[in-house]
Amino acid sequence: MPKKPTKRGFKVWTWCGVSAFVYEMILHHGSPKSISNELALPDRSLKQFGSSGLVVLDLVKDVPVVFAIFIDNYFASTKLIKKLTQLGYRITCTLRSNRTEKCLISTEQEFSKKQRGYYEYFISKDKTCIVVGWKDSKRVLLDSNHAGIEPKTKLKRWDKEKRCRVDIVAPQIINNYNKFMGGVNNMDMLIAFHPIPFKSKRWYSRIIWRILDVMIINSWIIRNSRLCGHNSYSSASHGKFRLFHFKSEIAKFLLTKPNLQIFSTTTVSSSIDVYQSDEENEPPTKTLREARSSVTDVTQYDNSNHWPLFISAPNNTRCKNDNCSGKIYWQCSKCNVHLCLNSSKNCFNEYHTHK
Known part of the structure; x- marks a missing residue:
């Protein structure tokens, strides 16, 4: 695709939500000759929708009928809108001038003479769909089977002559498209922020790492939606926990080595001690003192396999919970930090509970 920023590579068609959450992916392998959704086209008339339209029909097979779908002009056509309308979907899309089926809408040259905000x-x-032409900086064509002109809205646009932002009247279909379109672009942006670096001559490695990147971003979107306290995955919730920090926590968790079990030294006869080297007779190195920041958030709040262990040591250790300076013998088996656990204090439960 010569007009794309990345002209060469593997093309993946995706079905995304408003928050950029990826629900389904299809790897592009040339112009499709058929689609997996056989119920959508009983008459086998595939050529009228084009290769791009068949991608949409293949992706919507698992979309509930009550959902509204927003499509880019690369895929959309009036014939595709009519077919999706028969299937019961609500569609809003932009159109290209050669896919309007000879609609009597004004040309781009005629629209260039009109004022900004003019529409037809x-x-x-x-009466199943409507085609709208709206003058912004250029002519914009849209098609929908559920959104129309009313109620009209006002959009802010920059005026070069007045050197300020002015209000421009726009049909309701423009407002709906701008509000809910862009999930795929947001996903591409999130992947480009902190991609997984890799170099490999194996062609399938790129696909595997990209799928892993999408899985991590999907998990990050769900986590932020949970932090907001609601189940709706809105793009406004992306700022609660940065993607860079989320990927860093995953990397720290995967790079954490399991604790090696230290066996107690057995008694050795004096005859063997004679042949031991000086390095073996050296005193053991001093163990590092446990710190509060040594445990990652992923390990601390995963609610899995955290068990209190009683450490029979000659000296007790201070509790690692915030705002606690007690000395105890209890330790978490997974985090390896000392925490209070008695009738008066329960720092063990408080430490593993997300605040």
Whole structure:
């Protein structure tokens, strides 16, 4: 694709939500000759939708009918809108000038003579869809089967002559498209922020790492939605926990080595001690003191295999919970930090509970 920023590579078609959450992916392998959704086209008439339209019909097979779908002009056509309308979907899309089926809407040259905010619309004979032409900086064509002109809205646009932002009247279909479109672009942006670095001559390695990147971003979106206290995955919740920190926590968790079990030294006869080297007779190195920041958030709050262990040591150790300076013998088996656990204090439970 010569007009894309990355002209060469593997193309993946995705179905994304408003928050950029990826629900389904299809690896592009040339122009499709058929689609997996056989119920969508009983008449086998595939050529009228084009290769890009078949991608949409293949992706919507698992989309509930009550959902509204927003499509880019690369895929959309009036024939595709009519077919999706028959299947019961609500569609809003942008159109290319050669896919309007001879709609009597003004040309781009005629729109260039109009004022900014001017619009035209035509309704199909069966009254199932509407084609809207709107003048922004250039002509914009949109098609929908559930959104129309009313109620009109006002959009802020920059005026070069007045050197300020002015209000421009826009149909309701423009507002809906700008509000809910862009999930795929947001996902591409999030992947480009902190991609997984890799170099390999194996072609399938790129696909595997990209799928892993998408899985991590999906998990990050779900985590931020949980932090907001609601189940809706809105793009406004992306700022609660940065993606860079989320990937760093995953990397720290995967790079954490398991604790080696230290066996107690057995008594050795004096005859063997004679042949031991000086290095073996050296005193053991001093163990590092446990710190509060040595445990990652992923390990601390995963609610899995955290068990209190009683350490029979000659001296007790201070509790590592915040705002606690007690000395105890109890230790977490997974985090390896000392925590209070008695009738008056329960720092063990407080330490592993997300605040």
